[in-house]
Amino acid sequence: MRNLIFSFLVVLALVSFPLSAQTLAGPVVSAQAFPAVQPVAIGVPFTAAVVLQIQPGWHVNAHEGIPDFFIPLEVSLSPNSPLSLVGKVRYEPGIPKSLAGESKPFAVYQGGTTLFLDLVLTSGAAVGPLPAKLQARYQACNDQVCMAPMNLPVNLDLTVGSSGQAVIPIHPEVFQNPLASPSQAAENIIAKFFREKGILITFVLIFLGGLALNLTPCVYPMIPLTVSYFGSQKAEKPLVILNRAFAYVLGISVTYSSLGVTAALTGRILGSTLQSPLVLVGISLVLMVLSFSMFGLYEIQAPNWLLNQVASGNTQGWIGALGMGLVFGIVAAPCVDPFSIGP
Numbered sequence: 001m002r003n004l005i006f007s008f009l010v011v012l013a014l015v016s017f018p019l020s021a022q023t024l025a026g027p028v029v030s031a032q033a034f035p036a037v038q039p040v041a042i043g044v045p046f047t048a049a050v051v052l053q054i055q056p057g058w059h060v061n062a063h064e065g066i067p068d069f070f071i072p073l074e075v076s077l078s079p080n081s082p083l084s085l086v087g088k089v090r091y092e093p094g095i096p097k098s099l100a101g102e103s104k105p106f107a108v109y110q111g112g113t114t115l116f117l118d119l120v121l122t123s124g125a126a127v128g129p130l131p132a133k134l135q136a137r138y139q140a141c142n143d144q145v146c147m148a149p150m151n152l153p154v155n156l157d158l159t160v161g162s163s164g165q166a167v168i169p170i171h172p173e174v175f176q177n178p179l180a181s182p183s184q185a186a187e188n189i190i191a192k193f194f195r196e197k198g199i200l201i202t203f204v205l206i207f208l209g210g211l212a213l214n215l216t217p218c219v220y221p222m223i224p225l226t227v228s229y230f231g232s233q234k235a236e237k238p239l240v241i242l243n244r245a246f247a248y249v250l251g252i253s254v255t256y257s258s259l260g261v262t263a264a265l266t267g268r269i270l271g272s273t274l275q276s277p278l279v280l281v282g283i284s285l286v287l288m289v290l291s292f293s294m295f296g297l298y299e300i301q302a303p304n305w306l307l308n309q310v311a312s313g314n315t316q317g318w319i320g321a322l323g324m325g326l327v328f329g330i331v332a333a334p335c336v337d338p339f340s341i342g343p
Helices: 002-026 188-196 198-217 223-229 239-264 267-273 279-294 304-310 317-331 333-341
Strands: 027-036 046-054 059-060 074-077 083-091 096-099 106-110 112-121 126-138 148-160
Touching: 027 126, 027 148, 046 059, 046 106, 046 126, 046 304, 046 317, 059 126, 074 083, 106 112, 223 239
Parallel strands: none
Antiparallel strands: 027 046, 046 112, 059 106, 074 126, 083 112, 096 106, 126 148
């Protein structure tokens, strides 16, 4: 019985020693987060920096270059965050360090480190201050012990600006690091034009892109249907035809707008999913199969039931024109949806 109690006390001391060391030394790691600009706008990417300070005598395992069973430094968004991560977090390279028990040096952070990430505000937020939360996961060690892995909350204080409000760079001393520059792959062409040229030129770009989509193969079957539909109404007054044309375009707009709004509201889901190799391979296979139609292997046609509806004249009236526009969006989806969802 005495041996059992002694063994229990030894195990308890070993488990509690790292925690006791942390208590005696105070917090081993502290962190602050800074945005590169203020204010931020919904849908416009911006860069943020997370600065970690590590007490002397301690180190934190680096993000890469460590043994498989070690816990790396990782920074992520807190659950239910209004922010979405664009691309990957950019970590500084670690310092090689040799420790007892390891035959080869591995990468660590000592003294401190700064990492950068590109973020975008994806959900509606009122103009004004917006406290956001990040999370740093790390394992701190010294030459004798390692603490249990820790999750450290990091505050990121943002200010949400109104539409068209000027953006001012802040904290230049933090963002002089070369890692602060966002990679070109992390920012698509729409975000780039919005940031550099403003909303007006961005709108013109999107409008021209929409016109260009009319030259894709999926739209070709709908051209004779559209001509036939409105050609059969030549006896109507011009104002009536104009109203039906408006309803027709409205139906198309509803289909594509629904896709765009869904992609924007679920930006984090789509972003993380599109980083999966399986999803990327699947999309590549679908695009390859669709490309065969351009070489005459098969032909994309409108459904027979739609052709019959047009031929029988059962789509008259503005409700019929609206339905035609909605169906147009569905039929043209294989060529148009990637552009609508991607930006």
